[in-house]
Amino acid sequence: MRSFYEFFAGGGMARAGLGSGWQCMFANDFDLKKGVVYRRNWGDDELRTGDIRAIMPSDLPGMADLAWASFPCQDLSLAGGGAGLKGERSGTFWPFWDLMSSLNAEKRGPRMIVLENVCGTLSSHSGKDFVAIGGALRKQGYRFGALVVDAALFLPQSRPRLFVVGVRDDVAVPPELLAEKAQDPWHTKQLRAAYEKLPAAAKAKWLWWRLPKPPQRSASLADLIEKEPTGVEWHSPAETEKLLGMMSAINLAKVEKAKLAGRVMVGGVYKRTRPNEDGVKVQRAEIRFDDISGCLRTPAGGSSRQVIVVVDGDQVRSRLISTRETARLMGLPDSYHLPPSYNEAYHLTGDGVAVPVVRHLAHHLFEPILGSNNRVREAA
Template sequence: MPEAYEFFAGGGMVRAGLGENWRCRFANDIDRKKAAAYRENWGDEELFVGDIAALTPGDLPGEADLMWGSFPCQDLSLAGAGAGLGGTRSGTFHAFWDLARGLAEVRRAPRIVAIENVCGALTSRGGRDFEILCRTWADAGYAFGALVINADRFVPQSRPRLFVIGVRGDVPIDPDLIAPGPEEPFHPIALRRAAERLPEDLRAKMVWWRVPTPVAAVTELAALTERDSTGIRWHSAAQTARVLGLMSPVNRAKVEAARRAGGRQVGALFRRTRQDGEGRKVQRAEVRFDMAGCLRTPGGGSSRQALLVIENGAVRSRLMTARETARLMGLPDSYRLPASYSAACHLTGDGVAVPVVRHLARWLFEPLLAGGESARRAA
């Protein structure tokens, strides 16, 4: 059974994605509210709550097949201040890699080291941060490559994320796991441009991981939303009317088409700043009936995930429930969420989509480890 370390673990969504055929040997997060959710779902035997910078290789048991880090994104986000990997939050990547380096020094280097973060990491500080990431793996003797995977391939949420995955130099790699060059959909133009900006020596070392495109149909947004219950708080009629009033003719037409279609139609609401015909900035409301926007932590108006529900000709609006945000992350209903709405949305908005992790585990991590295990047995 392969073993994993999960850093910046939150509520253990990577653990959920890896599945029952993996063993988590160590998990870490500094946020005590998220750690409480982790304990509720996984227990606390493997969990260390505290600053990753306080850890040493001696605190980590065994030898990990996979070391995963979903380090904070704020300094890399397009909405952030642009501090990049030099920032206090996203800069925790360096503490993560210090541990990986320390493990290597005691001959316990993880076979696979993977990180997940926002796609802003491709362009932050003019591409220097992506170069730092790639250089880190290369200098450690890992074969490395990157993927951009949008969770909308699995769940009705637009959530593109960058994954950089390195494999220890002595682990055999099946040639079928490497493409001859970038391939759609997981090597989009933004990633290809970032790779082209790398110094020549790094470009030569970078590989293009081959991961198949999922073929299963994505569940409709409406199917993940809850029906009327005591836990749902609807907006007032005036609040809904205001949202509809902020819509352009195109978006109002979407609402009318959904009303005419009958049945129960559920759309995700978005607030945007647009220019009117005279070039003035105005607030607009937009709606999509197929896909929710990227979940965020509840830190401001733009992060409040709202729905428009049309049923029996009536149009109502409300915030998403905590359970709905969990479903959009691919978590089962058996997953225990914090009782606080804000804490639950912070947990899900900061997490990694569970089915994306499962896809990577099935099509990349597990084949890589199986190849390495076969080679060790043959030796």
């Protein structure tokens, strides 16, 4: 049984992705409401709810194989204020890292450390924040590499995320898990550019992870839509007409094309502020009919909640996406308990990590590394 700590745990989606072959030794999240959901789904034995700055090394039991940290993205996001790792929220990476450093000083640092965040981490502060993360890993004796994985490879949701995977220097990495150079689709142009900005000492610790591409995804957005949605109601014809009235000619043409598809078409809509033909900023409704959802985001207002449009011939209906549908888009089973509040459930799922992405990384990277080292230890 492999062991792990789960920091910035949210609803425990990293835990869901790691699966039953992993034992959670400790979990932490600042959000009390998320803590309620975590405990309902996973029990209350491992979770400590509260500020990560208040956690001491003595609170962390034993020595975990892996420490997972999906630290807050707001200051690293392209839509954020640009504070980066100096920001109040994303800057909580540093208290987490202080804990990892303390564990290393006690000779019980995790064998692997995985950091998950938005791809804006690569370019934040002109790449300096990514350099800082790499420097932190290097100084604590970890070799590391990074991958960009889009959940759309596994689920009908566009959700590219950065995963930085660090391995302690004394942990052997099977050679078949390493590539000589960057590989598509995991090492994007943006990631390669961030790597080039690393100083020589960090580059000397860099690993190009080799990861197989998953089988072609078969599920579409329409497959995940509830026939009888829970917690939301269909818009009235007038409300749907108003939504269509917010679309540009290009987006309205997409709706008209969907009417001719000969099957039920489901499109995802986000409302965004765009300049009109006169250069005046107006709120627009933008739709996509490519069988995937737009990226779920933590709602900070009505415009960030995704609306779906269902087109069946000439019939066009619209409504908010349901919270169960958002959970499905994150790869959570229908047995997963969501908060009863729409906003809290959307916040929980929009803040999470896609479950099958974690499982793919665990199966093809984490477990082979840790399994190889377990055999070495047993033989010794």
